[in-house]
Amino acid sequence: MSFIAKNIKHLRHLKKLSQEGLAEELGVTRSRIGSYEESRSSPTIELLLKLSDYFKIPIDIILRNDLTKAKDVSFIELNNQRVLFPITVDNDNENLIEVVPVKASAGYLSGYDDPEYIEQLQKIKLPFLPTGKHRAFPIKGDSMLPMKDGAFVVGRFIENRNDIKSGKTYILVTLNDGMVYKRVNNDIAIDGTLTLISDNKTYNAYKVPINEVLELWEFTCSINTQEYSEEELKISSIINMFSGLGVELKALEKTMR
Template identity: 40%
Template sequence: MISQQNFWPTNLKKLRNRKNMSQESLALLLNMSRSKYNAHESGQTVNPVVEDLFRISDYFGMSIDSLLRVDLTKLSESKIRELEEGNDLYRKGTQLRVLSVTVDKNDTENVEYVPVKAKAGYRNGFSDPEFIAALPKFSMPNLPKSAMFRMFPTTGDSMLPIPEGADVIGSFVQDWTNIKPRTMCIVILKGEQDMVFKQVTQQDEGFLLESLNTVYQPYTVPASDVLEIWKFYSYQTNEIPEQQTDLQTMAKAIKEIRDDLKIMKTKK
């Protein structure tokens, strides 16, 4: 059961009782005083500090999002075990993610660049302030102040006509539920999966990823495999785009007609 209500206090009590632990013994394991832990569980702590969120989330093996937004008292034991095992069935993209950023001497956020050689490390260190601080960084005066930006390199030709090797600047997407169908995004995936540049469409339990180059087949990824999403803002390249041929223009027109027909069918 998902709600905008904050279930943090009742969830802590539920999980502590499942372990048959006293507040004092749990507080000791969490390296905090009993009075501080009791303030969390009794609801006196309205806005838990990030360190406490991480500490308690790590101990119970459950996402911060579930601890805050899912009423665990309404779930069966099997569902709670699924959450503990990392199968966060309730994540819809609005889970709390702490984004590490750097600022310049004027306290303006930098645009960090994730080079190809750092892509694997980024998946493990994307929330580590020290890792982010070590990335190349620059500033761009014309970027909106209302969003956070990062630059990622692209590989392959799946997004032609955007040329292979282009550097894509994306704005951080905090709420995945706001992504419109076929929004071009950089998607950061878990494990050995790559960070990809695709058209993104949200589905029930994940995302459909499509290439602009129709040679590549679309595929889906579960939301649990996604770490971050950065909405396309612009790209940098040292290549001059080739002029479109008549065949490419016709193919584009046909695709637009098909898309319009799909929209018309859904409205009927």
Template identity: 40%
Template sequence: MSYAGKNLKYLRKLRGWTQEEFAARLDIKRSLLGAYEEERAEPRLEVLEIVSDIFKVSLDDLFRKDLGDTKGSYIAKRRAQKMAAMATEIQFVPVKAAAGYLAGYADPEFIDELNTFTLPMLAPGHYRAFEIMGDSMLPTPSGSIIVGEKVENLDDVKTSNTYIVISRQEGIVYKRVMKNPRQKNKVTLVSDNPTYQPYTVDSNDIVELWQAQMVITRANMQQRWDVNQLASIVSNLQEQVSSLKKKLN
């Protein structure tokens, strides 16, 4: 009995990749990967060799061992933990790469060229980091790095949470996302700095969403507020909330 197909699915999920993303790395069609994972077809040797290189697993283990079975030996459990840790590898998109990212976000070769880092405190998943500039999300300072987890479907967005939103018209922005039940084809993007007005984006224009999990800033960069600034912000925020309530009603 071969465990190859079952192991492909297990390893893919450890990295937090979709079938499309994994298929691109293996240079095969997504439908073929689906056939392998569902054990309707036996993976070709050249495909398994690529998998072996990515996950540092022997071909013999891919064929003959159920890698998802961690109920056995201590070594098997440690191997699963190490593989899962790889899921925290994070590609970094600096501001200077933002324009290129809009054209290459779906190109595995472009993504592979981005610098990467890891954060051991993150759970396994699909993460990416983006550098933000400007003061629209103060007190998060300009130059901060937002580490986001991939959101596959707009329906999974939690209203008022912060996201990196990538759209064809607006590019890469860091905002709070508000959903309107009456306008399912649009979302409202809100800045934490109330001097910036909220604006709407067509959901069909959004190509990627990354829910913010961590904010990385340089030492001594944290924005300081004085009393007058805070009073002005509270006043502007109250006006915006009232305006949004009127629109929603």
């Protein structure tokens, strides 16, 4: 099923353009835009290419997806193209969180920008979350103690890389390392990278070029699937104390330069 007619009309409204205004932008007549929006005719391949270039949205997204539920903020840019990135809501218009299951986490790298893949993910509602687009990711391994293997981290999508705060934890979808959860130092202004740090100090920190970061989600809350033992809680308190101290010392070092 093609959604082209109502998508052209909706995208035009997002741009606050009249039919005549869009026609001028695309180099066609107003009547042609009207005929497409009213489904009296179908756009040619040439016109689809112009629409894709103008709105910076892939042709298959325009043809196969209903974009009328998306506001302007429901799109993100990837490689100079915009893809559908809706905030999912329930019948009460409350935000829903897509949950990336453990078994599907390996495939997230190839499906993160596919609306059909995202639409198939299970969804939960956490009404106490702040505004924004959230998604839940599974944690593997012990690099971010006290976060246990099997826990889920709920992150808020970060669109502007200038909003990355050193010392905060993020879920990152990277080109070469897949999906990782790390504490981040923002070194973009210095060398164009992010330094990824494990709270478990047996793991070494490493750098990732910012142009290899496909998605970035700032920690909002975690969902533990296992109970902590008393000993684990003691260890986690010690780890958090030293982790926080390290961040404070680095901030102090920068101010003294």
